[in-house]
Amino acid sequence: MEIVLEHVSKTYPGQREAAVEDVSLTIPAGEFVVFVGPSGSGKTTTMRMINRLIEPSSGRITIGGQDALSIDANKLRQSIGYAIQQGGLFPHMTVAQNIAVVPKLLKWDKKRIADRVEELLDMVGLDSAEFSHRYPRQLSGGQQQRVGVARALAADPPVLLMDEPFGAVDPITRGLLQDELMQLQAELRKTIVFVTHDFSEAVKLGDKIAVLGEKSKVLQYDSPEAILANPANETVEGFVGSGASLQQLNLLRVRDVEIEQRPTAHEGDSVAQFAAEIGDGWGIILDARDRPVRWTDARHLVGATSIKGIGLPLGETVSTASTLQDALEAILAERNASAVVTGSRGRYVGVVTIETLIESIRALREHHLGNPAIVDPHADDAVGSAAEGTS
Template sequence: MLEHVVKRYPGQKSPAVDDVSMTIPAGEVVVFVGPSGCGKTTTMRMINRLIEPTSGEITIAGRSALSINPDKLRRNIGYSIQQAGLFPHMTIAQNIATVPSLVGWKRKRIEARVDEMLDLVGLAPDQYRSRYPRQLSGGQQQRVGVARALAADPPILLMDEPFGAVDPITRGQLQDELMRLQSELGKTIVFVTHDFAEAVKLGDRIAVLGSQSKILQYDTPEAILANPADDTVEGFVGAGASLQQLTLLRARDVEMEHPPTVHENDAVDEIRRELGPRGDAWGVILDERNRPVRWVYRHELAHANDLHDVGEPIGETVSTQSTLRDALEALLMGSNASTAVTGQRGEYVGVVSIDTLVSAIQSIREEHEHDHDDSEQDGPDQDGPGRDGPRHERAESAESGEPQP
């Protein structure tokens, strides 16, 4: 909990952060979003005292953060930054082991934890533990940065624009990975970004910040999209509010389509039978690991002897954690009016079509119209922002006893 937190720097007339008060529920992802220079990173860094507040109170699980030794405080709060911030002279294993080593874990426990963390973020331990950061791609380095932040199992994780330095496709994959991890781990996460779409995708709640970290609106993504508090917040939402609605639903939330599938080593006659006589019928070719690799149409099979060279590459796929907006973007980049959906290990799950997306938008609109009608009848909610539980379906709740900054 932050209560009347202020940060003043010597020689500056105005405070960098002025009178910020908010409660961050345990087990939720709270995203600070705002323009560059508004103070969102400064506010977040005061939680673990990388920046000391000038005045005000920050409490974690009911205890004042200012009463805790700063080093001890930081060892119990994970921290992930842009471009990972890995130590270049250390191996990946040594980077991940940094905090567990500082808090006195035994060597065997650290080695087991390193492998566990690498596996958790989708990097094979045998392949990556002995490498150096320079030998990894930007996305892989960022995964290691998250693994390092989680290595000592902190209840709170601070993330300062961690995916801002990678390409859009890798960024979407990292966002999906974070949501998957959060569904398993249920951490309290404070995430800083200037990208409102990223905030909507990741956040259980969003704090839209103005100058000096003034809280312009603190609410669920659904509520902010439906009812921006003022013109500034509406500017963040942007003209594409309807498109942003697609960020509220995941691929797993909609009914996927299941066209015929076949493996590359299967007989051509098998998929011919599945597709039937229509020349425009289509299906999905899978590799030996059940990953989708190509779309195939009935007319392309007329003179085919095997399935290794027929069809069109599927290209970009989305995961079950991806939003419907991700699915739309992948669909627009592809050659089919559908996009393939994969599970945690890249295995084929189904497809989301343009018809699915149109139906989802219509359902969201109807739901919002119904909610708007109900709110007009019932009057405004006096209890402040909230909903039945986090969007990521965690087992933990705000009453679970986990720390609340």
Template sequence: MTTDVTGVRIELDHVSKVYPGAKQPAVDDVSLDIPAGEIVVFVGPSGCGKTTTMRMINRLSEPTSGRILIGDDDALSIAPTELRRSIGYAIQQAGLFPHMTIRQNVALVPGLLKWDRQRIAARVDELLDLVGLEPGQYADRYPRQLSGGQQQRVGVARALAADPPVLLMDEPFGAVDPITRSTLQDELLRLQDELHKTIVFVTHDFGEAVKLGDRIAVLGQQSAVLQYDTPQNILASPADDTVAGFVGSGASLRQLGLLRVKDVALESRPSVRHDDTVDQARATIAESDCDWAVVLDDRGRPVSWVRASRLRHTGALADAAEHLDVVSTQATLEDALEAILAEQHASAVVTGPGGRYEGVVTLDTLIDTITRLRREAEEPADGDGPS
């Protein structure tokens, strides 16, 4: 996995936006420094100007005044169409063209950049695989033939098609159900671990901001920057009562959202292949200290689970298989706790790159971690204890 940062720094320098005929600016004198290779989340109430602020970066909304630097380039000195082809853009409900196949949607910007056909075809296959959609199964379908979550994955693939250093995301997961939304958030974090783009992400959901952001810009009316800091610092020390109100009473619970499954130790549990015989599955479980096993597909991805007691009364592994909810290594401990509570084996099955099986996170591990965090939070800092 690469650790190279492919994103570039973005600087908003006293940027404002005044719409014709408006008495007040929609965005008033905003300055922000967005580091290369980080996810910066704009969060704030509806109508505060956060989307307008983001859209000025690729000039979908033209700034009235101020300066925007992308890397070393002044965005206002670049032709808008050229600028937009160099910046990925993903929106709510994906914004796919319904009359185009998935392949044609993803290939759109590389085609405009006049890449050759072979290069475009290879890039489309690479990206669909990267976002977890097998090209042979999905490339020639139309958007209406995909679920909402799958469409959003295609939207991200399309935004990444020309390998832009910057990705703008305007509430991209806001229109899907909570479970799919959590999965898409995990996928974005996994992709960012590999790609290290500079991502500006707009949301009204503070929980989403905590989960995704390396830094969060809490914006007030006219995009006034109320606080710009790491999620940890904002949760621990809101800058004022307005920010504290936005953080809400669930701040202590959201501390669980700051740690990821990859930050805790995973335990191994037996696994079997979906095409194993019942006898093979029984033998695998018998050799372990567990009474159940994870069932994997041909690519090592968990698809179900089986318990030993059900294998005694069936002739086929598929007949004993039970539904399995998984979490990725990018999931938060809060996500893992919800998954554990939904299962019957006091653990959550964890997937890594490519959706492959990594192990399990157990309830005992979460309890130990939470206890340790609480103890560390209660310990006085150096020099603060009694003399």
């Protein structure tokens, strides 16, 4: 559903100054729009007015062409997914009960709810049998955030609001959660409004970015590419920062470059056949759901009677939705100068290599040759030097 804000303002009782003043913008249906701005700029207030957690003082907000104020507030919120920092889970409810909150309010039958909970846990990478009956205190921060996203998606809402949902997790987990969200969006095509203060996160996730200033004034509203190439003013330039050339790596996804294949096997497969396929190279061992779990080479298979337990754990993997920046970081941490790529539900897709990445960066540089502000002529040389250091 398209969301339109027309001259929206919010002034809190007892305050002379508006927290949000005269904001107008259109969020296209099925697109991922990121509000980015400094603390206190009103970006969260602006987002919360969409589902009327905060009522606007003036102006008009339409969702799918319907005035939000004409919809019962509770029904409106039940039709809009909402995910916040640390998941916002109810501590006295199990994971399954947390996810089922809105479907129960909508009076879904028990079987439909149970099926939906299982489907969503699988979708966000958690095993239903293992996690359904746990309580939030028994989960890691990343697991809590996954459950929070599952709960927001429970009733399959057309709109999803996300208020700095990954701000409280460590950088590695944050990157993985971002990738999973992008993978979900590729499948579901929700209209997503996402609030962050991290411009790199905005570039990675957003189809469009709204850079907001004081009182949520829209300083620039455009694609990440356009904002990186042509910041509207000095304030936006400050958000872009000096690392604009590296930000270009966040504009291409792993799915946009060549993905190579390596031999694969499951634990019950023939050792001899797997060894023959690997030859002088290396291969990947998959679990029963075709998710990569370990890598191995011919040395690991010598004398082995079973693939079970053979090889070494995989390091950091990337998904098809990951950016080339993510892929670079994963590759530089691996001894094979490549990173394993996963797709929907974490299933194996292939590998991306440092050679492919260097060629992609070189092509990206040539494409943007007319924009010296965002091109680093030595970017691919730096990547190549880093790769040599890992070999």
